[in-house]
Amino acid sequence: MAASARGAWCVPCLASQETLQELCRKEKLICKCIGITRRNLNSYEVEYLCDYKIKKGTEHFLVKWKGWPESCNTWEPKDNLKCPAILKQFHTDHFKYLSQLHLSNSGILNGIKSLDPAISDSIVKKARQRIALRRWEEELNRKKSHCGMIYVENTVDLEGPPVDFFYINDYKATPGVITLGEAIVGCECTDCFTGKCCPTEAGVDFAYSEHKQIVIPPGRPIYECNSRCKCGPDCPNRVVQKGPPYSLCIFRTHNGRGWGVQTLQKIKKNSFVMEYVGEVITSEEAERRGQQYDSKGITYLFDLDYESDEFTVDAARYGNISHFVNHSCDPNLQVFNVFIDNLDVRLPRIALFSTRNIRAGEELTFDYQMKGYGDLSSDSIDMSPARKRVRTACKCGSATCRGFLN
Structure with a gap:
C-alpha cells in the first residue's frame, strides 16, 4: 500500500487472510485490518x-x-x-x-x-x-446475488475448490458483445394477468401461473416484465430476474462425474431453479475454445441459437452454480429462453425450470443436448450446450441413457 496526496492506493493481495495472520504472528506484527491486535497476537x-x-x-x-x-x-x-x-x-x-x-x-x-x-x-x-x-x-x-444459500461438500475424495473458476451472477460480455440491454417501453398493468402485458406485446403467451410456475411448453420464449413496467416487484411475471430461491449444495459425486449440484429443499414441478450464465462469446470464438475443451473432455459451451447462431455462453471459467450441474438423459430440469430488459433475440437468458417434483437431497440435472426452442424430438436435437467433435461417454445411469453426451 502506498500513500498519495489523495489517500491510499491499494492492490489485491494474492494471500488469504489466514496466511497474512500467520505471517503477522510469526513476525510479531499488529495489523487490525486482518484481525491481529495486541490482545490476540499471542492467542x-x-x-x-x-x-x-x-x-x-x-x-x-x-x-x-x-x-x-x-x-x-x-x-x-x-x-x-x-x-x-x-x-x-x-x-x-x-x-x-x-x-x-x-x-x-x-x-x-x-x-x-x-x-x-x-x-x-x-x-x-x-x-x-x-x-x-x-x-x-x-x-x-459473498458473491451470489440470490436469496438461497450455497453449500459445498466432498465426502468422496481430496479434491478441493476449482483453481480457475470465478463466480458471476449475470452474463459476462467479451469484446464485441453487448449483453446489457435497456428496455424502451414497459407495461402499464395493475394486474399483469388481465392487462396488456409484455408477453402480449411480444406476441407470445403469458409464461407463468399466479403461483409463478411455468405453464408454456418447452420451446416457447418467456417475456418477463422489465425495469420500465409499472407493475411492482411482486408481479407474477417477474420470476427469473429475482434469481434462484432455493438453497443448493455443490457436492462431489461418487461415480466419477466430478462435482454435481443437489437441492436442499423440495422443488415443485414447473418451478424456476437457476440460470445458466457465463462469458458470452461469438460463435467463431466458441469453435476455437471447443477444440480445446474437446481434448479435456469438458462441456461448458451453450449456444444462444433462439433465432440465430451468433453467440455462445461459455461457463468454463466464469459462471454460477449451473457450472456444476451434471448431464442426464432423463433430467429434472428443462431449458427456456428468457427476455427481460435486453430484447435482442440473439441474446436470450437461459433459465432452467423443474420438469417434475424434486425431493430435497436429489441431484439436479439437465440434458446437454436440450434446446431452448423449436421441436424437441429426438430427430431434431443438436448439441446445444457444447459442439463436441469427440464422443464423450455418458455416466448419468438413467434407464434411458443414450450412452454418449453427444
Missing part, C-alpha cells in the same frame, strides 16, 4: 489435529494452531484440548481412512501407540481440504 485456537501418539501413558495430539504457521505446531496432551468437535472429526477421518483400506477399527485410538505416517498425512490433507472448501463456500455466498 492460540485449535484449527485442526495433525497426528496422535501415546507419551508416558498419556494421549497427545499434534495441533495446528489457527493463524499460526505450521512451524508452530505443538504436541498437546488430550486434557489440554477443549475442542470436542475437532477431536471427533479427527477420529472420524481416522476411521474412514482405515475403512477405505478395508481394515477393521472401532473408530477410536485405544491401543495405538502412534499413527502410521500415511494415516496422519491423509488426516492433514482432509483437514486442509475441509478448510479450503469452507472458505470457498463463504466466498460463493
